Amino acid sequence: MMETARRRPSSFELHGPEDFAAMRKAGRVAAEMLDFITPYVTPGVTTGELDDLLAKKAEDYGVTHGPMGYRGFPKHICTSVNHVVCHGIPGDKKLNDGDIVNIDVTPIVDGWYGDSSRTYFVGKPSVKARKLVEVTYECLMRGIEVVRPGATLGDIGHAIETHAKAHGFSVVADFCGHGIGQTFHTQPNVMHFGEAGEGEVIEEGMFFTIEPMINAGKAATKILPDGWTAVTRDRSLSAQFEHTIGVTADGCEIFTLSPKGWHCPPYEGA
Ligand code: MF3
Ligand code: CO
Ligand code: CO
Secondary structure: OEEOOOOOOOOOOOOOHHHHHHHHHHHHHHHHHHHHHHHHOOOOOEHHHHHHHHHHHHHHHOOEEOOOOHHHOOOOOEEEEOOEEEOOOOOOOEOOOOOEEEEEEOEEEOOEEOOEEEEEEOOOOOHHHHHHHHHHHHHHHHHHHOOOOOOEHHHHHHHHHHHHHHOOOEEOOOEEEEEOOOOOOEEEEEOOOOOOOOOOEOOOOOEEEEOOEEEOOOOOEEEOOOOOOEEEOOOOOEEEOEEEEEEOOOOEEEOOOOOOOOOOOOOOOO
């Protein structure tokens, strides 16, 4: 996700049927990668091993991973464990029973970026962790449900924020969703909080991500000295889900839906 930053001029690239077909392919690869990795997310595996597996998978597909080398990011995917909010760097860290981990992939398929993430349970997480993950998934889907031409970006943020707060959770404000297509991160910035009816008006043909990060504690984050890993300042748990969508005449198309139906854990039969 992008850092929430300066305003940009509000003119968005609008896409037609050929671009939708290209994004459908890229989104499908992202979703298949997240499906593929599911049975490997178990106690004892390292996040570096998950990165290796998906690096190999990309070779099989003949695609590359957007994050590798992006502004100096050193790995193929992001793995964000427990109080890591986003942009965790895969490494030697072993996953433990009871952890939650977000895996975020962005394959580039014929030049188009498909960006998606899911949070996974490692073994058996606490009741609190399971509730956070479930509500975070619901936040993503509530945000997606309001997308149609004529609605605003504020409507999306409002839907997400309302649901998170109703459960006593907080919405990360330091990172947001983003326009996407043949560029990884472009306008608009898609905030995960806001006021209904405010913000830019959504138009048919827009491509963007929605990717709420929801914390069990306070919203504040900080970046670790590696320059990437964002964590909750109060070390509370954080969860995230992300889809890439395209705005249609009467709603939106989700490009990154799981072919296996593994939308939210527990991922049955993995
Ligand atoms: N996939 C992330 C997003 O949702 C971006 C990762 S960029 C990286 O936008 F450099 F951190 F990998
Ligand atoms: Co994204
Ligand atoms: Co992503």
